[in-house]
Amino acid sequence: MTDTSCGFVALIGAPNAGKSTLINALVGSKVSVVSRKAQTTRTTVRGIVIEGAAQIIFVDTPGLFAPKRRLDRAMAASAWGAAADADVLALLIDARQELSGSAKTDRGAASSDTPHASAPHALSEQTETIVRALNESTTRKVLVLNKIDLVDRPTLLALAEKLNATLKFEETFMISAVTGDGLDQLRERLGRMMAPGPWLYPEDQITDAPIRALAAEITREKLFERLHDELPYQATVETDSWKELPDGSVRIEQTIFVSRDSHKKIVLGEGGRTIKSIGTAARKEIAEANDGPVHLFLFVKVRANWLDDPERYRAMGLEFPKS
Template identity: 50%
Template sequence: MSDETPTKQITQRCGFVAIVGAPNAGKSTLLNKLTGAKLSIVSPKAQTTRFRVLGILMRKIADVSAQILLVDTPGIFKPKRKLDRAMVAAAWTGSEDADITLLLIDSQKGITEGVRAIAERLKTTRRRTWLVLNKTDLIERGLLLPLTQSLSELVPFEHVYMVSARKGDGLDDLLDALALALPDSPFLYPEDDLTDLPDRLLAAELVREQIFLQTQEEIPYACTAETESFQEKPDGSVRIEVTIYVSRAGHKAILIGENGSRIKEIGQKARHGLASLLERPCHLFLNVKERAGWDEERARLRAIGLDELD
């Protein structure tokens, strides 16, 4: 008889997990925390994310090796502009294409009108939906069970998890459960990939994040950023040119700042974040152009990763 111990067979699983919810529920923070990388931009302002962002995460538990394809979606709200409609459409497409949908709820805000509308639509899709209560570190524990019960009356959730995306509380249990719940499938991406977003788009997004963080009121929502040039240099660095489109001349003046002080600060911080993400030196050059009605142009929407709408 052979003394060799049989090798345990490892099962491969792979699937898409969409993170949906109202603006500012913490979707981008959750994606970044789960993947351990800055893939989706984050700011305290609502509606920061404008398109679907894919985060690729490997997770092993017992005899299962899973590739979890996390999809961060724009916050769902009542759209007004073509840009808004494209953002909301991207969010719902992300959910409809997923194997599992995570409805992320800000525990402090509870069941708002927006949350109720999202829940009603999720109920009609009859897809696998899990409830994830976020920011549970900021609310009394005794309030979580009644909130869970009220939400479960709106949608028949398959599972419920309570987490703090900011602190990382409860995320290991959530990831283990997702790894075991995904369908048997070969991996769809190389195991060392973090996202399918092109570097050009990541560069523009990090610039836009700084606009959200460094400007106020309507300006972040009236701007977009596009990478015009992305050149690999012989020394391993990269030269990047990004154009920021604004709706009004006044917005252009505010973004540039006195003697170019604000645009310089935006560029410095975006360059630092990009160099960390790409793991190489980056030379970032910013240009600000006034372009009224950019948020109604199909070309501008395609450039920032949104599909056309009829």
């Protein structure tokens, strides 16, 4: 017999549902990158939370969408693989986005910035696809409606009712990952759903991601933040070297891989100003994650076929799809 419990909760949802923001908020520290660019999360990221005697291992997964490219298929496989291994599946829904296609206000189309009140007429195509897939799973499931600060309560209740009529959830939670509303109840209830057993990680560990992998993800986040509109999705970052120096600081060398010469010019910017600003922002956050000063050196390389290179997929922690 044991007084502790432990288990895995996979966060499943469409791109930009807020999974990375939620896992960071639950953990209380940055373990997953956040960007307004869709499909920023490319592989599973684990965040570890202690709730009473329970250790909850949250698994942030790539957003689920109709895969078209090889990278898309690899990300989808990673997400569904994490779902298959989880003890609880948490379907995260961006309530505002889910309602924006069908909900109307007296002024016409629903505003993206203000609450609206009309009940949803139909689920989005993305959500319907995910729900159909989840219907085939026997794993325990909970529904998490996110961004409740942007949607009024009658509308949220109508959306929750529709989703629960489509798929049987054990619990429904209404939260805002940004404001923190509802997160205490979510953690507490999921903690009670964990099975008795020993903890898998030390009490003070918040993620299983190596720091050099997290550092590469932080730089990729800053890359997309700075160049959201100019740079296509086909860019990745790898940490080439990590050397601890005698003064306690760390020297880090990273490579940004892009697929075209024109993309390299965008990343560098005039006189190198763009990559310098990316490096400055990334260095600050990497230093916080590493709990010590860092010296970050960024390089940009063109690799036209990197999306078809198995080595790049292994570096990202993804299985390379054969077709």
